[in-house]
Amino acid sequence: MSIASTSVIQIMPRTRRGVELMLLIIAIGVSVGAYVNVGLTVQDKVPASTGYYAAGIGLLALTAHLALRYRAPYADPVLLPCAVLLNGLGVAMIHRLDLGLEASAIAAGRTPKSPTAPQQITWTAVGVVLFLVVILLVRDHRRLQALTYTAGLAGLVLLVLPLIPGLGVNLNGARIWIRLAGMSFQPGEFAKLCLVIFFAGYLVVKRDVLTLAGHRFLGLDLPRARDLGPIGVAWLVSLGVLVFESDLGSSLLFFGLFLFLLYVSTERAGWLIIGGLLFVGGAFFAYSAIGHVHKRITDWLDPFSIDGGQIAVGLMGQGWGGVLGRGLGQGRPELTLYSQSDMIISSFAEELGLTGLIAIILIYTLIIERGLRTALGCRDIFGKLVATGLAMSFALQVFVIIGGVTGLIPLTGLATPFMALGGTSLVANWAIIALLLRISDQARRPQTPAAPVSDETIAMVVQKQ
Amino acid sequence: MSELTLTLIKLGFLALLWMFVLAVLSVIRSDLFGAKVDSRALAAPVATNGRSPKPAKPVKKRKGVPGSVTIADGPQAGVGATLSSEPVVIGRGSDCQIRLDDDYSSTRHARVFQSEGEWWVEDLGSTNGTYLDGQRVTRPVPAEIGGSIRIGRTTLNIAK
Numbered sequence: 339m340s341i342a343s344t345s346v347i348q349i350m351p352r353t354r355r356g357v358e359l360m361l362l363i364i365a366i367g368v369s370v371g372a373y374v375n376v377g378l379t380v381q382d383k384v385p386a387s388t389g390y391y392a393a394g395i396g397l398l399a400l401t402a403h404l405a406l407r408y409r410a411p412y413a414d415p416v417l418l419p420c421a422v423l424l425n426g427l428g429v430a431m432i433h434r435l436d437l438g439l440e441a442s443a444i445a446a447g448r449t450p451k452s453p454t455a456p457q458q459i460t461w462t463a464v465g466v467v468l469f470l471v472v473i474l475l476v477r478d479h480r481r482l483q484a485l486t487y488t489a490g491l492a493g494l495v496l497l498v499l500p501l502i503p504g505l506g507v508n509l510n511g512a513r514i515w516i517r518l519a520g521m522s523f524q525p526g527e528f529a530k531l532c533l534v535i536f537f538a539g540y541l542v543v544k545r546d547v548l549t550l551a552g553h554r555f556l557g558l559d560l561p562r563a564r565d566l567g568p569i570g571v572a573w574l575v576s577l578g579v580l581v582f583e584s585d586l587g588s589s590l591l592f593f594g595l596f597l598f599l600l601y602v603s604t605e606r607a608g609w610l611i612i613g614g615l616l617f618v619g620g621a622f623f624a625y626s627a628i629g630h631v632h633k634r635i636t637d638w639l640d641p642f643s644i645d646g647g648q649i650a651v652g653l654m655g656q657g658w659g660g661v662l663g664r665g666l667g668q669g670r671p672e673l674t675l676y677s678q679s680d681m682i683i684s685s686f687a688e689e690l691g692l693t694g695l696i697a698i699i700l701i702y703t704l705i706i707e708r709g710l711r712t713a714l715g716c717r718d719i720f721g722k723l724v725a726t727g728l729a730m731s732f733a734l735q736v737f738v739i740i741g742g743v744t745g746l747i748p749l750t751g752l753a754t755p756f757m758a759l760g761g762t763s764l765v766a767n768w769a770i771i772a773l774l775l776r777i778s779d780q781a782r783r784p785q786t787p788a789a790p791v792s793d794e795t796i797a798m799v800v801q802k803q
Numbered sequence: 804m805s806e807l808t809l810t811l812i813k814l815g816f817l818a819l820l821w822m823f824v825l826a827v828l829s830v831i832r833s834d835l836f837g838a839k840v841d842s843r844a845l846a847a848p849v850a851t852n853g854r855s856p857k858p859a860k861p862v863k864k865r866k867g868v869p870g871s872v873t874i875a876d877g878p879q880a881g882v883g884a885t886l887s888s889e890p891v892v893i894g895r896g897s898d899c900q901i902r903l904d905d906d907y908s909s910t911r912h913a914r915v916f917q918s919e920g921e922w923w924v925e926d927l928g929s930t931n932g933t934y935l936d937g938q939r940v941t942r943p944v945p946a947e948i949g950g951s952i953r954i955g956r957t958t959l960n961i962a963k
Contacts, residue, residue, distance in 0.1 A: 357830050364823050368816075375816050382804060415834075416827050423823060605930075665813030690817065697820045704827055717896075717910065719928065784897065 354415040355407050361419035362399050369395055369426025372666060376434040379667030391433075394459055395426050398466040405473045410779035414712060417778070420705050421756055421771045425465075425764070427698070428757030429458050430666075431678075431685055438672030454678060454759055461761035465768030472772035479777050483720045486539025493532030496525040497575070497592075501582055513583045514751070526588045527753070527766035530595070530731050531773070537596055538723035541603040544568070545719075548604045569609065572596040573616045580620070584630040587750030591734050593617065598730045599723055638748035648675040649742075649749055652684035656744065663691025678759040680751055683743045699740065702755070706733045709774050715781035725777045728770050867963060869922050869948050872901065872915055875958045879904055883959070890916035893954060894927070907931050907955025915946055915961075922946040922961075931955055 370392045377385030399422045406413050433455035443450035476482065482489070500506035500513050507515045507522065515522045541548075548568075576593035579585055597613035624631040641649040651674045659669065671677050671685035678685075687695045709729025713722045735752050742749035753763035872891060873883030884891045884900045893901040894912035903912070909929040916923055923943040926933040933940040934953040946952075952959040 354830075354834070361823070361826055361830065364826055368819050368823050371816055371819055375812055378804065378812060379809060416830055419823075420827065662817065663813065665809055666816060668809065668813070690820070693817050694820060697817075697824050700824050701827075704824075704831070707831075 353411040355403070355411060358406070358415035358418060359403060361415065362403055362422060365419040365423035365426065366392070366396050366399055368423055369430060372427055372430035373433065375666040376430060376437070377667075379665060380434065380437045391429070391459070395422070395429070395462075398422075398463060402466055402469055402473075405470050406775065406779075409473050409477075410775055412779045412783040413775040414708050414778040414782065416708050417705060417771055417775055420701050420708075421768070424698070424701060424756035425462055427686075428682065428754075428759075429455055429462065431682060431689075431757070432458050432759050434667055434689075435672050435678045435685060437667075438670070442672055457761075458759055458764070461764045464761065465765040468765055469768040469772040472769055473776060476773070476776050479721050479724060479773065479780065480718055482535050482724070483539050483542070486536055489532040489539070490536030493529045493536055494575070496529035496532065497579060497588075499525045514585045514588060521761075524753070524760065524762040526585070527762045528769075529588075530591065531728075531766060531769060533592060534595065534599075534724060534727035534731060537599045538720055538727055540568070541599055541723055542720045545603040548600070548606075548609075569596070569600065569613060569616070573613075573620065577620050577623075580624055580631070581628065584628065585751065586624070586631055586634060586748070587735075587738055587752035590738060590750065591731065591752065593620075594734045595727060595731050598734075599727050602726050603719075603723055634748045634750065638742075638745065641745060648681065649745060651675070652681050652743055653745055655684055655688035659688040659691045661692045663687070663689050663694055665689060679753070680739070680749070680758065681743055682754050682758050683740050686757075687744075698757075699736075702732070702736045705729075705771075706736075708778070712774060712778040712781050716777055717781065721777045721780060725774060725781075728774050732770070867948055868920075869946055869950075869961045870963045872952070872959050872961055874901070874903075875951065875960045877905075877957060879957070886915065886917070886922055888917060890914050892927070893952075893959070894929075901959070903954065903957050905955040905957045908957065912954050913940070913952065915952075916943075918943075924950075924952060929954070 370388065373391050374384055374388055377383060377388065399418070402418055402422075406418065433453070436453040436455050440450040440453070500516050502516075505516045505518070506513050507517050514524055514526050516525060517523075572593060576589045576596075579592065580589040583589075593613070593616075597609065597617075600609045600613070601607070625635055626632070637644065637647060637649055641647055641653060644650065655669065655671055655674055658664065663669070666689050669685075669688040671688045674681045674684055683695070683698075686698060690698075706729045709725055709732065713725035713729065716722045716725055732755060735755055738747065738750055739752045739754050741747040742752075753760050755767045756764065869886055871883055871885045872893070874880050882901065891900045892911055892914050893899055893903065893908075894910050895903055895905065895908050896910040899911060908931070909927070911927045912929040913933040914925045914927055916925065922945070924933065924935050924940055924946045925943040926940045931954075935944055935946070936950055937953075938944075946961050948961055948963050950961045952961065
């Protein structure tokens with residue numbers, strides 16, 4: 339009898355915080371580089387505010403890093419640097435567009451608007467504070483499972499908040515904003531986070547029923563009619579968002595999220611087919627019955643029919659950017675409507691070209707990949723589903739907005755995560771990254787043998803006699 | 804500023820951006836390879852006791868309390884655990900008492916535990932299921948001597 343555990347090489351679990359610090363320094367370097375680059379090309383000098391910008395972003399990133407060292411030492415080393423880089427690039431681009439808009443306002447004889455980049459930096463700080471709160475307060479993501487129905491209710495309330503008269507405001511045809519104390523918020527961004535927790539908690543309990551019962555049809559396992567309730571409710575709610583708030587983006591996001599999680603938790607392709615059919619039906623209804631949606635689709639099919647249309651100008655800019663781009667500060671991205679928020683990807687494509695855009699999309703992909711990897715490594719089903727849901731919400735959002743800006747699908751008003759001008763989205767995304775890091779800490783932490791059931795000890799591993 | 808300088812700044816910034824992407828990719832690459840199972844030690848577990856493991860024979864069910872669970876075939880044949888009093892977790896995870904090198908098993912796949920003087924096999928919510936003597940384990944079922952547990956492509960024998 340010999341002990342077989344010698345056959346396994348003991349690998350020291352690595353926290354990889356050092357690697358994270360190194361990547362963070364590169365990310366801060368790239369962000370500051372972008373800021374200096376803008377100053378050099380637009381104003382012909384290194385901007386005086388570079389020091390403040392570098393110190394601000396560096397301080398925020400290092401605080402987040404120290405919180406991870408202290409509270410989540412085994413968390414994924416890649417997520418934080420990617421988020422910092424996207425946020426920093428976004429601020430640099432918003433600053434660059436501030437300069438461009440100021441110049442064109444002066445040329446047209448108007449008084450320029452106040453710059454928006456400082457505002458975005460303030461929101462970044464709020465976002466990092468929320469990041470710290472999540473990391474420090476949520477010590478174990480499994481506790482969130484107790485909040486399943488609370489989160490569901492909160493998500494629903496946040497979704498319908500813009501519909502309350504006097505609170506909600508109509509902006510650009512969609513009613514997804516609320517105005518409070520002189521500031522506007524987009525509660526849907528936080529609804530996303532709440533609904534992921536709700537869907538995950540709900541599916542952990544119900545997935546067996548949804549998986550096991552059913553019958554086969556054309557080689558597909560289809561669920562029973564009476565199990566269709568939840569997907570029907572999700573469909574109706576997202577259709578309600580579409581009809582009453584005219585918001586194509588969030589509607590698509592919520593339904594897509596539920597469908598993905600349903601598929602992931604039950605492993606049955608039948609749900610995707612049913613969901614796909616429901617989506618096609620809803621989309622057709624929206625196209626024929628809702629003027630706002632109809633317009634979005636005709637704009638997409640023929641963007642150049644409107645002179646100076648948002649998509650058309652954006653596409654022109656992207657085309658002008660070409661493979662290598664005009665260079666930061668050397669294009670005219672400010673000509674596009676909403677070049678700082680909805681169309682910021684088009685601004686990047688114009689100035690950094692296809693090469694830069696691919697790098698940005700790759701960074702998004704890496705965040706999504708790390709999210710799914712966290713889900714794979716996570717030991718409990720709730721954590722798996724939450725990580726999958728967060729990663730998929732990120733993926734859907736990036737696909738919908740970049741697809742819209744580049745003309746692949748109709749443009750909808752979702753925020754480009756971490757980059758677009760807008761406080762709510764930025765803060766919500768920092769919370770999402772914090773939650774992913776919290777789950778990844780649990781997933782990557784080496785297990786003491788007794789961890790799952792604490793009073794167990796290793797049973798001796800023997801070899802067959 | 805001259806055209807050349809501007810072009811150099813532009814290309815330099817793109818290079819910097821890609822450097823970050825490549826740095827992240829190399830971190831992920833080094834992160835891909837987690838705990839390794841030493842193939843040499845796995846390939847020759849029997850060299851230590853000088854016998855090659857025989858293919859699993861159907862053993863008749865016998866009365867008595869099971870004493871061990873052992874992998875019956877494949878490169879890991881012979882690896883197992885004694886059933887003393889603590890539960891034995893089987894799976895791919897590093898925290899499992901029987902650690903399988905099987906792509907079709909889950910991280911914590913199944914558990915053999917003692918309750919009311921009997922040993923039971925329980926599936927821990929695995930993806931591909933656990934089978935005891937060909938029957939899928941949906942709730943804890945009694946483990947008897949001579950029974951065989953199938954997890955993914957691995958078969959484990961319950962012995963005295």
